[in-house]
Amino acid sequence: MKTIILNQTGIVDNLQYIESAKPTINSNEVLVKTISLSVNVIDYKVRSNDGALNWILGTDRPAIIGWDLSGTVVEVGDDVTDFKIGDDVFGMANFPGKGNAYAEFVAVPSAHLTLKPATISHQEAASATLAALTAWQALAEKGNVNKGNKVLIHAASGGVGHYATQIAKHFGAYVIGTSSAKNKEFVLQNGADKHIDYTTENFQEIVSDVDFVLDTVGGDTILKSLEVIKEGGTIITITTSSLSDEILEKAKSKQVNLSFLLVQSSGENMLQLAQLLENGTIKSHVSKIFTFDQMGDAHLHLEKGRTVGKIVVNL
Missing domain, CATH: 3.90.180.10 (Medium-chain alcohol dehydrogenases, catalytic domain)
Incomplete structure (x- = not known):
């Protein structure tokens, strides 16, 4: 072969x-x-x-x-x-x-x-598969995202991001997605309620009181996200398991649940995604x-x- x-x-x-x-x-x-x-x-x-x-x-x-x-x-x-x-x-x-x-x-x-x-x-x-599983495990299993939550998804036009947007909307969340301006319509068509152009706008100056953040970008995104997350909120990053003392201290002071997610293979989760794909809830x-x-x-x-x-x- x-x-x-x-x-x-x-x-x-x-x-x-x-x-x-x-x-x-x-x-x-x-x-x-x-x-x-x-x-x-x-x-x-x-x-x-x-x-x-x-x-x-x-x-x-x-x-x-x-x-x-x-x-x-x-x-x-x-x-x-x-x-x-x-x-x-x-x-x-x-x-x-x-x-x-x-x-x-x-x-x-x-x-x-x-x-x-x-x-x-x-x-x-x-x-x-990997991208949709990552989004599902972040939002459904670690984030417990549900109706009425305010969700911020970084790189909402990417592989993980475009599934996360659709899954968050399926759960009834208000979704804010970041991407470049050229992908604005794509992000909105996936169900995002608000788009932020990361090339010209600082999301931390626009967004506040967020319940859940999905970081798929890395760099200083987590630190900036800690400025907009509400006390007791959740930030999931898929970019690094190595978090600075500054980030950890700031998360602790706001009682934010901050963790790294490494996706796991799961037929059970794949069945849940298959059902959403079959009925067109996610594409x-x-x-x-x-x-x-x-x-x-x-x-x-x-x-x-x-x-x-x-x-x-x-x-």
Whole structure:
């Protein structure tokens, strides 16, 4: 089967194409023939940085990265009862841990997958995995966002941000989304009640009494967000687990629940997302599609940091 491996981190040319044997599945796994996969920020970070790759995948080389996939079940483990051969499934496989999605066939624990709704494409399904799971786990599980909450989503036009906006609106929140001016209409169409152009406006001068903030940007965003969060509010960051003493002290003084989220693979959460995708409550925005042979181009495109929605790779 076609596989992309990494023997060492660095430039996109280090993504090497090889022919390898199909994976052997364990009793709790299914073998998925990949149709589409999605590329995330974590993909190029682990490709380019030894520390990131070792943290997520360990030190064994070669490594196969990639976690988001949508495809068809071609083999079922002895203990698997929820899927059968021929089922179309999607999910985020084995995260954190071995990825293996950059391949024609991927062994995935059945507990990480759910059935793909017939109403969406494999491209839309592959998109709604790591990014949508991150948004769901941040808002629903850690943030407990509900009706009437005021929610601030940074980079609301990005992969995680565009799902977070839609999920927050599903929960009945008032949503404020930041992005550049060119993506204003996209953010508003996703359901945001208010848009802030981060290139010309300081959100901390416009927004106040926010119940929940989702930081997908990093830098000084958390510190500035602490100026607009109400006492007892929640800030979730997906950018860093290393928080300065200044940030921690300020959060403590305002009794703000501040934490880092590392998304986890979850078939249960994928089922909840699948239901929202099926009825059109949330939609995947696929901005660009590459072929498997263009994986390096997909990484370079994403690294520019201007992607609206998601990037997909088709096999």
